[in-house]
Amino acid sequence: MRRLLIATAGRSDYGIYRPILDRIEAEPELDYALLVTGQHLSDAGGGTVEEIEADGRPIAARVRLPETAASRGAVAEAMAVALSETGVLLAGEGFDMVVVLGDRFEIFAVTAACVPFNIPVAHIHGGEVSFGAIDDSLRHAMTKMAHLHFAATDDYARRIRQLGEEDWRITVSGAPALDTMMKAELPDRATLSARFDLPLDEPPLMVTFHPVTRQFGEAERQTRALLTALEAVNLPVVLTAPNADVESDVIRRLFDAFLARRAGRAWLVESFGALNYLAMLREARAAVGNSSSGLIETPGFELPTVNIGDRQLGRTRAANVIDCAADADAIEAAIRQALDPAFRASLAGMANPYGDGNAAERIVTTLRDVPIDARLTGKIFVDR
Structure with missing residues (x-):
């Protein structure tokens, strides 16, 4: 063996x-x-x-x-x-x-x-x-x-x-993540809502944001820009915790302040687990952030995705991905484009390159x- x-x-x-x-x-x-x-x-x-x-x-x-x-x-x-x-x-x-x-x-x-x-x-x-x-x-x-x-x-x-x-x-x-997405039985909306104490009657923005490790010292500015854009859009937001890279502590601190300001409209989940995370993408109104999952998994759900800044610069993209700079106005504009019903309709039947x-x-x-x-x-x- x-x-x-x-x-x-x-x-x-x-x-x-x-x-x-x-x-x-x-x-x-x-x-x-x-x-x-x-x-x-x-x-x-x-x-x-x-x-x-x-x-x-x-x-x-x-x-x-x-x-x-x-x-x-x-x-x-x-x-x-x-x-x-x-x-x-x-x-x-x-x-x-x-x-x-x-x-x-x-x-x-x-x-x-x-x-x-x-x-x-x-x-x-x-x-x-x-x-x-x-x-x-x-x-x-x-x-x-x-x-x-x-x-x-x-x-x-x-x-x-x-x-x-x-x-x-x-x-x-x-x-391999697409194997799970296409073949596994994902939790339904009611199960997700109960398991993570998330009200999902109104589809949220799913936000995953990590430090950009070749831009040390920029995490606070970039995170503030993201949160300013999210407040301007004024939709329910589900945040996932950042990874363990340097300056993730800065992102966590700013997330905590955002959650306090947006009580009842924003939630943070430390870790969904693979099946629950995929199910949340299915339930989301759009994905926002700088994670590779925004490029690899979201096309399978025809989910509009805002990719912020340079962290994923160079990766293959599908038609659902909207790239923008890491500043508040650009992020807000990209989110509003992602929320346009015509944009989402344009993704019907799209192929996932992964x-x-x-x-x-x-x-x-x-x-x-x-x-x-x-x-x-x-x-x-x-x-x-």
């Missing part, structure tokens, strides 16, 4: 992994355990490890990291801890392959720890671009350390090839069948 170690650092990647884990569990030739770290175990992150425990997923290790919300130095320290503790785990247990996803600094450290052990790494969501975040550099570095690549689109696969990777290592799988909902099958088939040998671990650079 082939044993996989799968690294997860927060609610966002765990939700993406869910259909992959389900498919692995149905495969008799594969076994797996999770390395749980990052925001899952953060005091400020809502204790999202509880979702993993409730799902009954096997956990090989829990790697608690320093809190990173207020300090760039703490991010470097957290990377060091994640790298070191992953090394301890790999030295003590026999894993045949490590699976990583995305571009978070915690997952970069896990990937780097695999290098001295010569353990093959499978990377999901490589080849993408997000110029506004330091994650951009980390993602491409992970591509060069990884041995298998599961790209969400043809464009992203082409970029992986530009980085010198051999064609046979690359699979255009699509985005796949067909069968990513997990493609990924798990490759993880099961690829020979683990010198050809896999002995990477060459292809000059093109």
